[in-house]
Amino acid sequence: MAVTVTSPADFHVHLRQGSFTELIAPHVKKGGFDLAYVMPNLKPPITTTEQALKYKADLERIEPNVEYLMTLYLSPGLTPEEIRKASAAGIVGVKSYPRGVTTNSDGGIESYEAYYPVFEAMQQGDMVLNLHGEVPSDANNNIHVLNAEVQFLPHLLKLHAAFPRLRIVLEHATTRAAIEAVKSCGPTVACTITAHHLALIVDDWAGQSWNFCKPVAKYPDDREALRDIIKEGHSRFFLGSDSAPHPPHFKSTSTPAHPCAAGIYTSPILMPLVADLLDSFGALDKLSGFVSEFGRAFYKRPAKPGKTIRLRKIDGGKFVDEKYVQGDHELVPFWTGRRLNWEIVQSQ
């Protein structure tokens, strides 16, 4: 069995910075993807057009065969003027992180009203607002990592009502409630789904830090909702891998004082992994829509003609690479030690 997909696009990926990026960025292409929608949560975060363009140039130098769509980090310093400048320079989106909920989110936002002039400018400049859709945990109000996304959804609906023409993406949705909320919105609201959230549930990260990410994988019924919306072929739900590399010792070891890093690294195996997963729940016929057409349509980035990738199913599967090493850097991919039933046979 084989499938051909036109120019896969990953609409949510972390490529990090410095020499670490030299190991990471080429894995986008290795994983079968021609386009990377690049997250801005570096240290310091990407908050200006200049920083974003410099970061883009760095990425293009390292791996020129990928189209990088750049984003800014929503924070108090971001002005409507900077948005107009960013839009004119081809920066595509602005990413919002609630304060403190994931890797490098200490500068994240606390309330949205203060940013309405920024969103107004984004709407005018046709930029996209990318939402990490979780509220911070708050034990006094029974808010925790399992309901943090559901508690965020009223913010999504309010933003959509206030800026109906603003394109908004709810990133890495993990719950049935989030899927329903996005479905209930108009055509300007879309949703990314990661590969790992199609595979994992809460049991998988209980005591297993390699499967720990934010948002955390939820209950089996939530995973079912993610799978179902893909099976349905809904065009406002598409892949954003949230591939998030961390040095292995930050993933494997916790001390009583330091938890493990949140993030799952899927870039280097992404197309085979997604094909495997969609095949496993009967949605292989939706693969092309999910990894390319739907996201490209929403982001107005049509595939270049002739750019295709071919995958085939392997008898007995093939072990995922154990690790990737370059200089002092090392990375362990998701599903290492397991077999993938699909592989890339041709990419052009």
Added chain:
Amino acid sequence: MAVTVTSPADFHVHLRQGSFTELIAPHVKKGGFDLAYVMPNLKPPITTTEQALKYKADLERIEPNVEYLMTLYLSPGLTPEEIRKASAAGIVGVKSYPRGVTTNSDGGIESYEAYYPVFEAMQQGDMVLNLHGEVPSDANNNIHVLNAEVQFLPHLLKLHAAFPRLRIVLEHATTRAAIEAVKSCGPTVACTITAHHLALIVDDWAGQSWNFCKPVAKYPDDREALRDIIKEGHSRFFLGSDSAPHPPHFKSTSTPAHPCAAGIYTSPILMPLVADLLDSFGALDKLSGFVSEFGRAFYKRPAKPGKTIRLRKIDGGKFVDEKYVQGDHELVPFWTGRRLNWEIVQSQ
């Protein structure tokens, strides 16, 4: 500020086996406790009176200043005849583990009906049934580590209805629903609560394997329910620490193939920890009931006169020990790196 407690009793503790026990067993006394209700999930599990008595003798040789109440592991080989023998020999309880849900539970039970003759014999012999109250995860039925306890509760109610005179303890309750279920039962049903479940919620074990145990810590509202029932001074809810030592490398490190071990080690700091926790949520006046009187009354093990322990509050607190070492064995206690605001000043 100081408090005096009469002869604290820990009604759920894991003391392991072999040379490891020589490090662990003395920590019961170090933690301020005179009585240990000993779990039978060794390798192989304790399934006969002879094994239990031999294990008890081992424990008494290592640390003679603690009263050990022994239990058998509920499994298909356990007969009513063995129950009568165990009861006559002073074995106090039988512990039921659903199959596969925690450390060394591979031989656990799958359904209770087959054990009704055993329970009948236990009821006649006045033995106690100790339930690990979780059903196995089952993604097809949306059962996972967060709702496994709630899904178990109908089994508890059914057992209580079938054997109203059988003393049953729902071990290490973690949910509001479990507290309500036990409250709704008659005087023969009680419930243990651990120290760590009074401290932790799900956020605390997300990516932090040192806080990973089974049952997993639940939502803030559930923790509130555990604290509230203690504040209420309900006599059928008492301490069972479920102190569960593992070698540090099993706690700190996961590989993609191997998750961390489930279990939290509280024995060596138990009385100061419980005093600190109860003090933190305004239940210090219930300390004596929670750690001694209520459990001793349910188990019919009154404290010996004159056995008391005195604790005092420390200005600024005192760091928890970093680790305990003996021979090749090493153990890291819960809350290492943090300060406890209470300490034992006198134990007699």
